Amino acid sequence: MRELAERELLDIWERGSPLHPVDRALLALHAAYPATSYDTLASWPLGARNRALAEVFASWFGAGLEAWAACDACGEQLEFEMNTRELITRHAGPAGAEPAAVVTVGAHRFRLPSSRDLALAAREPTAELAAVSLLRICWIGSGEAPSFSDREIDEAGEQLSLADPLAEARVQLTCPGCGHEWDDTLDLTLFVWAEVEARAKRLLLDVHHLARAYGWTEGEILALSERRRRFYLDTAYP
Numbered sequence: 755m756r757e758l759a760e761r762e763l764l765d766i767w768e769r770g771s772p773l774h775p776v777d778r779a780l781l782a783l784h785a786a787y788p789a790t791s792y793d794t795l796a797s798w799p800l801g802a803r804n805r806a807l808a809e810v811f812a813s814w815f816g817a818g819l820e821a822w823a824a825c826d827a828c829g830e831q832l833e834f835e836m837n838t839r840e841l842i843t844r845h846a847g848p849a850g851a852e853p854a855a856v857v858t859v860g861a862h863r864f865r866l867p868s869s870r871d872l873a874l875a876a877r878e879p880t881a882e883l884a885a886v887s888l889l890r891i892c893w894i895g896s897g898e899a900p901s902f903s904d905r906e907i908d909e910a911g912e913q914l915s916l917a918d919p920l921a922e923a924r925v926q927l928t929c930p931g932c933g934h935e936w937d938d939t940l941d942l943t944l945f946v947w948a949e950v951e952a953r954a955k956r957l958l959l960d961v962h963h964l965a966r967a968y969g970w971t972e973g974e975i976l977a978l979s980e981r982r983r984r985f986y987l988d989t990a991y992p
Contacts, residue, residue, distance in 0.1 A: 755786045758814050760957055760976055768953035770947065776873045779807060779943035782950060787808045799866035800921035807837040808923075809940040815949045817828040823927055826932035832927060836940065841923060854917040856894065859910045862902070871916050885911065963987060 758766075764905045766785055771780040783795050783806055795803070811819060819836045838920060857864045867875075867888055876889040889910055890899035902910070915922060923940040957976075967990035975983065 755809060755813055756929050758785060760861070763950065764954050764957065767950050773875070775861045775941075775943045775947065776869050776876070777907070778950075780805065780869060782810060782946050783807065786813070796870040797868050799918055800872065801866070801918035802920075804920045804923055804942050805842055806936060808920075809928055810841050811942070812838045819943070819945055821940070823930035823938050825850055825927075825932065826936055826941055828929060828932040830929055830931040831897050832929055834925070834927065836925060838942075841925075841940070842920070849872065857910065857913045857917050859906055861905065862900075862910070864889065864892045864910055865894055865912065866914065868920065869977055884925065886915050960987060963991060968990070 755829045766781055773781065776786070779818075779831065780792060780795050784790070784792050787795070787806070797801070798806070811915055817837045817839045818865070818970045819838050819841075820833070821836065822831055822833045824831055840918055856867065871888060871891045874891055875884045878884040878887050886902065886907060889902060889907060892914075893899040924937045925940050925944060926935065927938055928935045961972050964970055968986065978986070
């Protein structure tokens with residue numbers, strides 16, 4: 755994985771702003787792993803993608819991830835912090851074990867979903883239809899995918915989750931107000947992008963202030979080290 759230059763951060767934010775969250779995540783991953791093609795990244799199982807996103811977050815922004823959730827019992831806002839490196843360890847399978855490439859449910863076989871599969875399923879109008887569409891996309895067989903019973907859908911979802919634990923990162927939370935406990939999904943694609951956007955906007959604001967104070971161009975300002983830039987900002991705007 756390579757580190758990210760500030761110019762590249764701005765480029766990722768500018769190019770990714772109009773994109774779907776799945777494509778934003780792939781854009782960030784491609785910047786971190788430029789030797790891996792975009793098509794290959796899009797074909798990674800979701801667990802592998804999320805593991806890479808957690809590593810990218812830790813490398814670019816630090817391991818600590820701050821988030822909040824609303825208690826689904828009383829509605830109180832709960833702030834919490836996660837360590838992305840610990841998240842990877844927590845959702846990993848047995849030491850040295852790789853996720854099963856194929857899951858069997860009755861007479862049906864399914865491969866692990868990828869970002870490309872997720873983007874296709876996301877076109878459905880509801881979450882329920884998207885889940886069924888994802889199974890049909892990942893079904894292994896000849897011809898058109900069959901219809902699945904409710905039992906098969908539930909079992910396939912459970913088996914896919916067990917086969918690739920980090921495909922859906924979950925965190926256990928306890929409400930400090932009412933004591934309610936629940937599991938929530940941690941969408942790493944959204945957290946990585948939120949940090950990219952926050953850092954890019956903060957950097958552009960620094961450029962704006964320094965350009966106004968000293969008349970420097972964006973290129974000249976970005977060429978400064980962060981320490982020198984902060985000194986000039988503190989001097990111009992004490």
